[in-house]
Amino acid sequence: MTVTESPTTVAPDLVPLRRNRRFQTLWAGSAAAMLGTCVADTAYPLLLLAMTGSPTLAGAFGAVQFGASVLFGLHGGAVADRHDRRRVLIVADTVRLATALSVALALLAHCLTVPHTLLAAAAIGATMAYGGPARMLALRAVVPPGQLRQALSQDELRVNGAALAGPPLAGFLLGLGRAVPFLATVLASAAALGASIAVRFDGGPTNGADGGRRETGTGNDGREKGVGDGGGETGADGPGREKGAVFAGLRHLFTDPTLRATVLVAVALNLAGSAMLLAVMVLLRDHGTSEAGTGLALTGEAVGGLLGAALVTRLHRTLAPGALLLAVAWTAPLLFLVPAFAGGPVVVFAALAAMSLGVPALRVMLDVLVFQQVPEAMRGRAVAATMTLLMAGLPVGTMTAGLLLGRLAAGTVLMLLAGLLAVGLLPLTLGRGLRGTSWPKA
Template identity: 55%
Template sequence: MRVGDTAYPLLVLALTGSSTAAGAFGALQMTATLLLGVHGGAVADRLDRRKVLIAADAARLLASASVPAAMALHRLTLAHLLVVAVVVGATIAYSGPLRMLALRSVVAPEQLPQALAQDEARMSGAALAGPPLAGFLFGLGRSVPFLGAALASLLALTAAVAVRFPGRPERAAEQQPGGALAGFRLIAASPLLRPALGVLLMINLAGAALVLPVMVLLKDHGTTSGGIGLALAGEALGALAGTLLVSRLHRLAGPGVLLLVTAWAAVPVTLAPLLPGGAATVFAALFVAGVGIPALRVMLDLLVFQQVPDELRGRVIAATMTLLTAGMPAGTLGSGLLLDHLSPAAVLTAIAALLAAALLPSTVGRTLRRAAWPTAQTSADRL
């Protein structure tokens, strides 16, 4: 899927010559995921999870395969690609929570942290290799990366069919109050989850807002497109290295302290591009920021997803993913608007100031600083 994230906009740009149209693909995909995320969580708690996952993967396979097929018939259009964007985004909304639930249902509880760290390594490796691989495959032929995306979708569908995991929660979702929004209500009612997810939301927002002004700043300083890409790869490489440190970081600090330290470290990282060194400085700063990300993702699982009843878990996962994902388009749009009126240096300073101001209430408060890792007996009513 990481190959497709880069290859689809490249194809739209080659087909239309419009950067606006290329950006519309990602925007439509993310919008579909956000709009359907809540329903995806409700479906995960109400219907047979394995069957829904198979259906979502099958839909993504058909959408992915339709692109090289249309190219072979010389029938590919922008409208076709935008429909594919919506379908892919929709399948992510339904399959995302289900894949997380499947992993947690087939792994023994005592092995779950290690399994989650390994999954983080897989995702970080894909994030690192995806963009350059997409560019390389696109250079071999416009249809090549999409044949690869269709093959990846076929493998995902095969795994969903082959792997057996519990299809339904122990108690049906219809027996639970709250409906589709129960996940949001649980988060809102928790004195721990509210500030924790608020901090994670701000990290995502600042990270998304950082990319555009850094690209403009490096370009103004004469950095090539390849150099900019390598500089931005620092975060993915840091996250890959950070997967080896998850257990150690969890032993060093409680979840709230770990979250706050990682979030505050993002403040100087946001200002690092203003220092001498250009692309090398940006790469180093993003590498340092990326090291803590896997530990935070595993922390989120242990602190939230494992502490709610199974019949609510799909909705809580979907609510959490929706909240965290929402910060990314907001950050990108906000930084773009600011760049129309301010210099990249001023925008980076504003992002750092906004992040610091947003972190102050949670830092001064005691809830996160006193948070402890949950034990096996911890349940949702303690959150």
Template identity: 55%
Template sequence: MTALQVERGAGTEPEPVVPLRRNWRFQALWSGAAASMLGTMVADTAYPLLLLAMTGSPTLAGAFGAVQFTVSLLLGLHGGALADRRDRRVILIVSDAVRVLATLSVPAALWLGRLTVPHVLLVAAVLGATVAYAGPVRMLAVRSVVPPSQLRQALTQDEVRVNGASLLGPPLAGLLLGLGRAVPFVATALSSLYALATACLVRFDGRPGGAGGEKSGSMLDGLRELGRNRLMCSVLGVIALINLAGSTTLLPVMVLLRDNGVSTTGTGLVLAGEAVGGLLGALLVRPLHRWFGPGVLALLVSGAMVPVLLVPYVSASPVVLFAALVLLALGVPALRVMLDLLVFQRVADEVRGRVIAASMTVLMLGVPLGMFLGGVLLDHFAARTVLGGVAAVLAVALLGMAAPRRLRTAGW
């Protein structure tokens, strides 16, 4: 019997679980999260392009993402702690409202001819803060309105949201910016407004569980909880390793495409292979979880990256690199859903916000570190050499992780 089924006495049949497609609370919250994610992906492209047009400085254009990411990373653990201490629904509503106001300030300043670089960077900081506080809550909210028996299906649908936004966001930002400087920011504000509306209209249990003593715990309790759970710690380590390796290979792939005379538009289309692979990989979540235990699945998906990273030694054509990125991302949705399931299966509700925030922080750290490492390596080695080196290091690291029997024999 699931948590949402109700017993009405001996001999009475439990109420049937509503199919996920007819669960309007989940679908509404999911659509709000999808709108928010799409707006984020549009903004991540549109703001740097706006700064580049305003100043002509690539450094200032890159500063938007740097500020947003840094603030989100610094406040991430506190956001998780707040989600375990305060009403989660209130946190979500306030965060979305602040996001709408901050985003609307940009087109308003453009129309008044008063937009400045400090203004845009301040908006970047505010948006980073809203991600830190709304991120864990939105994940908990979407998952709180489905019964445990449908959690894997709900998480799989959530993977479509993430990868679909990654695929549509950048080209949509360019299209909207071509219609006018203010247009992408108005569109982003509207998407945030829709997310705010769903948070206001859909009621979910926003009260953290557990006793008051837990609510006064440290914001580092999420990291401690992960450290105590060896399976979750190992799975998170594998996914973090994939993030680090994937980020390190991004610049070498771009260099290979440039050396082959591929245009910037063509490069963007090739890099979209990762999002396409994620969308296709959402279809593989259920069979992969059925065929493999969590530890074996983590090792197989990460191990499959090693030969894929060596593909450029055979061919570096745009079509081949696109296919390689698709293959690289196919198993990632199954890993993300697996980590999410483990959090909800093995972590008490009163510390889930902190565990989710800790997981997000660990995974996010690999992105800038990998980008920096890729740039440093390219200063000394050819792009193919960098990819081969990453593949070799990844293989050695995975062999070390696979050596303990604990991960290989772990079950659901």
């Protein structure tokens, strides 16, 4: 990547993003889906805890959901590259809606069982694996390249806003009745499905001598124009059918030095961040902080992400990809040390918020690089590979922190995590691989 064109160049005749009806409709549907997922992630464990009194079964919901997402993650990317992505998204949203409706009806009929709930967890995890790449690419298919960063910044508001509003909303709705939060997820799933049906977009690679890649152009209204039949299932030799195709996205990511470094740093940050969250929970408990106070302190992560979404364009304009990657990454080990030496809910909230400020810029950076650098016929697999790697870091970090906290004080664990992350970042910082990077041409 040697092009030095400004990452914020926008053609003067582009229609403002707020008037791009297709993007805003898809974005609203995605926001509804994300909020429904965040509500469900809190409501299901609380429901299982109320039904059984078992923390193990309450935690099993998240474990099953996560396991299904990872298990089907890479295959979900291959499906997105082999089939019409709009159809994949509609099927995934339909399954999600049917799952939410089955749980809500079972609750209303007083016949919900633990196996039913765990099957719902598996179904939700699978829909995330198959619908996630298709939804991400759908949002980007209806936006002109010059407005991509602006669109991705708005998408960061969706992610962090749902993360901030979901858990308290789930608790509030559960207080109104056991079935209420699940009826809310039904409405959210219906809104997501409605948006997927209402908006037509380029469905992805088509058959052809080029191996499924199509040349595309984007009109001023964000409408992508393709050469071919508008998308659909490819033939036997299309993308996703060749030997080892499921892993092609991983291979491409790790072949490109900048993408490889970005993905590895993002995985390391996810791993260390999840470990840090468990450590600060224990730290706050040891300081006598209430559960409500701990919950409020942990919202600093979402608040920082919301504030950071407004900084994406400025950071991308100011820093090259390699410099941005290292700047965001190095804030983590430095801020890990703050709660270790000055524990308390206010300090934890501030540290998490500060640590999260640069994360939206880093996520958008990865998105832009993958979207613009990966061939069209491989984008679904590249996105799925990235999502799977990032998700895999979460349980590993939590498990590692749990093992360490069984032997060491929480403050000591935070210092150890900071040291390990810093050691991992040193080779990238001292090496030359990231110094010459620049933003790809829009």
